Amino acid sequence: MRIVVEDAAVSTVDEVGTEYGAGHVIINDGVIERVGPGPAPDLGPVDRRVDGRDCLATPGLINTHHHLYQWATRGLAQQADLFQWLTTLYPIWARIDGEITHAAATAGLARLALTGCTTAADHHYVFPSGKGDLLAAVVEAAGAVGIRLHAVRGSMDRGQSRGGLPPDSIVETMDGALAGTEEAIDSYHDASPEAMVRVAVGPCSPFSVSPELMSAAMELARYKGVRLHTHLAETVDEEEQCRAEFGCTPAEYAEKLGWLGHDVWLAHGIHLSDGAVRRFGDSGTGVAHCPTSNARLGAGIARVRDLTGAGAPVGLGVDGAASNEDGGLGAELRWATYLARLRGGPEALTARDALRLATIGGARCLGRQEELGSLEAGKQADVALWRLDGVEHAGIADPVAALVFGTLPPLALLLVGGQTVVEDNEIRTVSTVDTADALRVASARLVEVAG
Template sequence: MNPTAISNQRLWLRSPLAILSDNADGGIVIEGTTIVEKVPSGATPSTPVDSVFDASNHVVIPGLINTHHHFFQTFTRAHPLALNKPLFPWLEALYKVWKNFTPEAFQLATRLAYVELLLSGCTTAADHHYIFPRGMEDSVDAQVDEALSLGVRAVVTRGSMSVRQGDLTPQDLSQEEDVILADCERVLGRYHDRREGAMIQIGLSPCSPFNATKDLMRATASLADKYDCRLHTHLGETLDELAFCLANFNQRPVDYLEDVGWMSSRTWIAHGIHFNDDEVNRLGRAGVGVCHCPGSNMVLASGRCRTCELEAAGSPIGLGVDGSASNDSSNLMEAVRHALMLNRLTYGAEQVTHLDALRWATEGSAACLGRSDIGQIAVGKQADLALFKLDELRFAGSHDPLAALVLCGAHRADRVMVAGRWVAEDGQVKNVDTERLQATCADLAKRLFANA
């Protein structure tokens, strides 16, 4: 779906029950892909509109933005080999399973993840795909095709693993560095759109310090400069990673990041847990973004991200559901609630509000991706919106509509708009048979991965 092909008809989203925007109680006006007017309470649009949508039963928020995921993992959720394990043993168990991936399985896993994310109110999804077993060399192309088909805005990061440290980075999931870099250039040249309102962008994302060489990290940074794209990797996720970096590089992870030329505002990292005060300040000064993954961090018992200190130091803070096999969910609204609860446990009830958690999932995530055109309901921003109803039992007796979304645990958006188009209506993604998708994915996952 090309946003340039959308007509310039004007739609008034009228009188929402609540809206995450100042001075827009009367709604917003959308023209083409863009928000062009915020309507105050009791007012009408300044110029005529072509159509009106009555939002009086909806809570309207900016579309949520997911900044870290591994779509392929949707097919290995709650896998018995990986249950109740921390990160390194978890990886060792699942690498043996993931080698069975096929192009068909990956295509379906990607579709499943996008659909789940859309239904949770997510309008922009960044995926970190780093496994390339034989036959899956065109994985980035598959993800782009699925995103365009569904109408979701996507940042597809071309991940990689090049170092083979025994069983932790198996050879049949890794690639040679010249192959990795050549494909990075191919997909950047073919898909990366730097324009405002871009539907598809490409990032570069060697997996982590323990399965990418410094040469690959430095070459990737050079490509990012050449093509003006973002850089992404796992960093500071576990104490095992810290021990690995000290043993193999005689550096802590942040020193490693600086050494390979990644300490810049072009970079956003996943997890960002195990940093000392000096490292928090260094990351903030450099403008390195941090994707907070509360669900995964709790499932794997990795630790707590120092969100408030990092944000105060200057790092954008975004949210991610992380891989479905370390969170077992692709629900970004659920991650907003997890972020609120976990960070209140860390900082206190007065220090982190539902509005902070929603801000991380919208404005903060947009900043991590280097996007100034999404993440807010404001004039000139892209019309990416999630509309929720409060007509479920979980909301009965609630009072503040925006707080209810987070505190009462909203799970499914009623409507989702991306670039001025409705891509989900009445709790269903358009042109997707979710029952058939669920059945097909469940069957294929069992055939390929249940006994791996």
């Protein structure tokens, strides 16, 4: 199927930042065939023409860190810091099952799609015994919504009896966690360029995972040829605990365990020394920057400009909806820009820098920069077409500034591999009414059971 988008402003986010005031994108069988200025040339039969006037075409946005199951527990622990928030919610999460997880994941992924997201990394690390195949529930939800999923099979083996934060009832044994992770890779991981599902290995964090599991998970991931992900350097409390237990900072601890490298991306990375920033850059270790969640929990502001300047891949993450009730990715462009400027002044991050974080930066974190993250011939046809003709954006001559600084525009079209997921700002793959109803039922049941 050949699709032609014409007369749109185009921000390709390629290596040199090519943009067209009025240009075209041609898609053929799910792959970008051509991007250029002016009207589209005649390359043969066209199945669909899309009028892009008053629109901006960008790559689909990439969410590098999420916890979709948390859509069922939004609005709780409203004034808590990270450790208080976790200890409040862990006992509730211990009651999740496949039905609740599917409802929450469907709602979360639908919300992401409606805010321009075409690829999402979901870090699922809660696996209560006897509650069904929760990872399968997330994979099924992603298939229904139609966006790409990087399923991070998480794990925890360090409960409260071993000095961890989660209750013992919610953690796995090391052998059980490794077996479940290997099964997930064998069942779902697709290494092909057009893959809709990939799997990564993701022990949760240093305060809920033993050093032994961290090391064994790393070995498993590298044996299987998949990527590694965990939380790191999110709060001052984490650093204090890490120094007390291991005699080093979280970044130093990760390095000692072999958890730095081009196949690793870490969530948050807020509290990093100058030396850690350099080591991340030198090793190609990625960071999922989650500005809204960090602000909601009062965790701090990541050193995004320093990290990118050092050469570290940095992408944007929504994080769990229990610490970011908005749950959309598009708004994170503005949050990332403004928080960077609070830290480093008005030149710390530009609108185009923010768009790069949300696209090619995220693709680098996930190891998919050759396939996703920019509008270039040969890449997968993940395209967001934003409408800029409303009163909210009238008078902003720079379309990228309108996208980043203004109200998030409605989507004229969102394509994933050339397939329509959103059109005229409505999701076309699932019913939002049914999705909302299922989420309400799941949330009420979870709170009732947990309470």
